[in-house]
Amino acid sequence: MAIAGGFYLLGRDGDSAPVGAGGVPSTAPSQPGQRTPNPDGPGGPGGPEGPGVGESGAPQVPSEDGYATDAASGISIPVPDGWTGESGVVGAGVTTGKYSCPGDTSQSCVRGGVFSAPAAAMKIEATTAKAAAEKDIQTNAEESYGGEIYGKISSHEELRSEAVTVAGQKGYLVRWKVVTSKGDDGYVQSLAFTSPSASGLMVVVRSGFDINDKAPKLSVMDEITQGIKAAAGGGSGSGQGV
Template structure:
């Protein structure tokens, strides 16, 4: 978090993977001891690679990922919002019988031109020319190529997408970056190209499984080619590496590209992976390589 981030509930950065994912109160300057389970009434829409373009809650994260700004100038009308009511006992919080006290209206995170920034993770994703980027408190994403989904034309799919999120939000094995990426790839493929939108995945081929240096951190990536029943086949990649902000936090970056003449070339996935860097103001090692 930064000094410019207003108070609010956000995914707990100290989540250990044991028990349900909780939200922790950020008071505008630091994380407090106030925790809660995400309210059942607040439902975040998922975004699958190739599904529901522009929706800002990322796949498989029950608490949602708050993507707030669009460096590429894309629409923000779909942006998810976090509850801004302060917890009882927290600074500015309302007690029993009192009126609700709300935090100031949420400000957009400060980001660099040409990048979508994940503030909690301390990383920035490059936004290729013609793509849309969204920055957020606990996640970031870039997408391109909207079209009607093959299994449900009432929904919009995208030809390519790359999204970051904390590994703990996905309840993955976070013992090593390799274990995290290896575990996540199957879920990534299912979220990206499974279910009724693509009719499920009939087969997959592993294209890569290797260590990689990202944002100065030693990570690991796994890449599959998947074959679907309906619509385009696709490439999916799960990348895991320690956050430049905290070695204790593993970041997962999920990528998914359609295999289609109108979709981005697979080399763009490599370019984005290589271009991930520590966010401005975050200390990191030397430049990235892949």
């Protein structure tokens, strides 16, 4: 899976670093199946530091053992054993299985990744969880498994489209299996729900797993989804204007 284009963690220092599917710099988490996007977007990688304000004057991200925290969304994503988690002021991500991307071996992709951000930060204006998930899934698939790194997505199969409860909130998820022209095929999932901490804020969580013996099992995607919880200290909702 490659880094999702335009999907960034907004960190405490104001530097830019992408997160999402596939390829990503060693300093930032990556999603499975995609190249590193243009880094000229908002933000940078967040660090697992305590709440408060850092030396630069930017807010720090609260940390919690075993979780990656998306401060703006007010959620924490579980970090499975052997995975890497990264918290951010706006956005969070967990990844595993870094490898050379199939379409460009100078770039790094990952076997599995799960990333969150406020829907507004991802330019999703839908007002319901179902509409947000249905709108995002195509973009998620293309940014995770399309383009130069994985080639054209020749087809997809919808595996799930249903209402769910996440972190005590009503939400909706859509999951596809996608077939690529280069490298591994993949599973992509777009999950949307209202923040458990920031009133009225819609959150989107993108997941992508390679279909490969070295990739995590699809059941792990369900485990991570079910393990998402309200972040300690609540959410800031600051991603609404990103």
